Amino acid sequence: MSHHDRAAYLAYATAMRHPGDFSNASMRFFATDATINVVHPFNQITGAAFYADDVLRPLQCSFEGLYRRDDIVMAGQFEGQTWVSSTGYYVGRFVKDWIGLNPTDDLCYLRYGEFHHMEGGRAVESYIYFDIPELMIACKQWPLDMGPGVKPGYRGLIHGPASHDGVIREAADPAEGQRSYQIVTDMLTRLATADEEWRPYWDKNMMWYGPGAFGTFIGVEEFASFQVPFEAQFEGWSGGSKNNGLTRHFTRFGEGNYTCSGGWPSLTGINVKPFLGQGPSHERVFMRVCDWWRREGDLLIENWVFVDVPHVLLQLGYDPLPKWDN
Secondary structure, three states: OOHHHHHHHHHHHHHOOOOOOHHHHHHHHEEEEEEEEEOOOOEEEEOHHHHHHHHHHHHHHHEEEEEEEEEEEEEEEEOOEEEEEEEEEEEEEEOOOEOOEOOOOOEEEEEEEEEEEEEOOEEEEEEEEEOHHHHHHHOOOOOOOOOOOOOOOEOOOOOOOOOOOOEOOOOOOHHHHHHHHHHHHHHHOOOOOOOOOOHHHEEEEEEEEOOOOOOEEEHHHHHHHHHHHHHHOEEEEEEOOOOOOOOOEEEEEEEOOEEEEEEEEEEEEEEOOOEOOEOOOOOEEEEEEEEEEEEEOOEEEEEEEEEOHHHHHHHOOOOOOOOOOO
16 A cells, blocks of 8 residues: 555545545545546546536535545555545535525534555546435434334434544554455355355354434444345345356455445345335346445454445435436
């Protein structure tokens, strides 16, 4: 991992920590012709200038005093490429319509997660997640529940690592990063198994910080009470950790006690039961997903998860977002 690439991202993150002109920071960080993938309704954007104009400026215009709080920042290598990644919250007073959502004139939090493929100190390929449903739930503008048989978890502000060590400013011991990576990689291969083979990889008091539409679950048993019915809504689950020709992880790496991964899409399955009140469509659905994990010893203890839920719902014929002029 290039120290120069990490330093470039930390400089970008520092510029976002205080209200100001985010556009200048983004123009320095992103390559002029960078491919920037953002969750629905933004989707693919080309170039730093368009990202500044279409995403950052409208966000700053709608949220007064906007700044960004980073809970995890990490860097590493994947398939010969250098990547940096972070997650946390944008924070500001919601004073003007944003992507069709009505302002509340209250302090609001928009959870973000992002991944950047770096070359020469600039991002050339990026994947940026916003938990828009979480914001909509907080603003009482989310139109759906989980549907029959699936109980949502806690829906509210999600904290950063309990260990308060998520922002990694200097390269960590590579052996520890590899250990973290391998534990997660092994666990991912055991998801969606009949006898829940993923369980031994988790501390019994683990925290699963899910996307707002799903909620947060405390402990393995509570998480399983969500995960198992959720898996049953889709047949033939297949994920980005396997070479299935349908999904892939654009990156997955460990640093210190942390691991991150993302796929665009990352998961796929046939929708065979109602999901968020829609379907079943009996059609294949693709999910844009990303995660950050923290381990203690050999067990995973915290997991921050994003799913581009509006994009999934679109595939089921329902758009949960209000109409807006972009």
